[in-house]
Amino acid sequence: MSEIIKPSGKKALLIDGKAASAAVLARVAAETANLAHKPGLAVVLVGEDPASQVYVKSKGKAAKECGFHSVQHDLPATTTQAQLIALVESLNADPAIHGILVQLPLPKGIDSSKVLETIAPEKDVDGFHPVNVGLLSAGLTERALVPCTPAGAMLLIQQAAKALGRDISGAEAVIVGRSNIVGKPMAQLLLAQNATVTVAHSRTKDLPAVARRADILVAAVGRPEMIRGDWIKPGALVIDVGINRVPGEGLNAQGQPKTRLVGDVALQEALDVAGAITPVPGGVGPMTIALLMSNTLQAAKRAAL
Numbered sequence: 001m002s003e004i005i006k007p008s009g010k011k012a013l014l015i016d017g018k019a020a021s022a023a024v025l026a027r028v029a030a031e032t033a034n035l036a037h038k039p040g041l042a043v044v045l046v047g048e049d050p051a052s053q054v055y056v057k058s059k060g061k062a063a064k065e066c067g068f069h070s071v072q073h074d075l076p077a078t079t080t081q082a083q084l085i086a087l088v089e090s091l092n093a094d095p096a097i098h099g100i101l102v103q104l105p106l107p108k109g110i111d112s113s114k115v116l117e118t119i120a121p122e123k124d125v126d127g128f129h130p131v132n133v134g135l136l137s138a139g140l141t142e143r144a145l146v147p148c149t150p151a152g153a154m155l156l157i158q159q160a161a162k163a164l165g166r167d168i169s170g171a172e173a174v175i176v177g178r179s180n181i182v183g184k185p186m187a188q189l190l191l192a193q194n195a196t197v198t199v200a201h202s203r204t205k206d207l208p209a210v211a212r213r214a215d216i217l218v219a220a221v222g223r224p225e226m227i228r229g230d231w232i233k234p235g236a237l238v239i240d241v242g243i244n245r246v247p248g249e250g251l252n253a254q255g256q257p258k259t260r261l262v263g264d265v266a267l268q269e270a271l272d273v274a275g276a277i278t279p280v281p282g283g284v285g286p287m288t289i290a291l292l293m294s295n296t297l298q299a300a301k302r303a304a305l
């Protein structure tokens, strides 16, 4: 699997999330071709957030490439919580659908935890339902559906550790961010691999010093390039989950100022210090999509048992 680890021209190696995700998608497509019934994925998008529209489109495209039955429900921003819950209940009852994803964030006025708790746990391919959260924290991962972003990040950590000849077991792992969708499940996955895990957040004292302890540093904050080169232990494995759109240079075809994507880590500085790092774009983002397909396949296989 070391073909996903590439030189950067600087000290650190680059971890190629696009190549790693292509390998996951190829495996999912090959397994799907041997199934009697196609896995079915339903993606629900409420409102017109442009970033959400981009992600939902790439999810639909990946589902088709895997040979899935793929449906998308686009609802107006004025949709009520009761209407959204009714749609989720109809998808729960639909035997052609094995995975349900309700794109976040939801419009104001809709309680997302109420909606997520309506999804049947065995169809919850995001892994956000309390049943799946509980199974993961109890270490019962063979029965859980694990959230796609941390699961994808964990695969990159395992492949990079192997390529670098490092053990995850006993390593110091620091996760910056404690959200339910990234930081907390990432901590559970690293703990399950016997890392010594620290979860840092906005109240953490002397964050640079805490980060510098990490053999494995995971950034999931949502603050562009907050983590600087001198926060990184020399040789560390750095996983940048952040996706931040910032002003770029020049104007686009519509005459609007261009934007570009950056992570939570200052990549150019980190490349002089880290042992290996995931870039943004092209790191964890593509893995999220691939693991969504992998979770949907898993849900479909369990439904067929």
Ligand SMILES: NC(=O)C1=CN([C@@H]2O[C@H](COP(=O)(O)OP(=O)(O)OC[C@H]3O[C@@H](n4cnc5c(N)ncnc54)[C@H](OP(=O)(O)O)[C@@H]3O)[C@@H](O)[C@H]2O)C=CC1
Residues within 6 Å of the ligand: 149, 176, 177, 178, 179, 180, 181, 182, 183, 200, 201, 202, 203, 204, 207, 220, 221, 222, 223, 241, 242, 243, 244, 284, 285, 288
């Ligand atoms: N690649 C992918 O597929 C995905 C990428 N993302 C990206 O990952 C990033 C994090 O997402 P998400 O977890 O949903 O974000 P949240 O906003 O839910 O959580 C952010 C976390 O960062 C902490 N934090 C905020 N500011 C600081 C600070 N100055 N110092 C230390 N900690 C801080 C917060 O602490 P506190 O709890 O104390 O407020 C919180 O725990 C975002 O950039 C998002 O776009 C998210 C999902 C998927």
Ligand SMILES: Nc1nc(=O)c2c([nH]1)NC[C@@H]1CN(c3ccc(C(=O)N[C@@H](CCC(=O)O)C(=O)O)cc3)C=[N+]21
Residues within 6 Å of the ligand: 054, 055, 058, 101, 102, 103, 104, 105, 126, 148, 149, 243, 261, 280, 281, 282, 283, 284, 285, 286, 288, 289
């Ligand atoms: N229910 C739900 N589940 C999610 O998993 C979920 C969600 N809601 N809401 C939003 C976040 C964010 N997210 C990303 C997925 C792919 C990329 C991705 O493919 N990024 C590309 C770049 C894409 C671009 O150019 O914009 C990359 O990093 O290379 C990023 C972010 C999933 N999320």
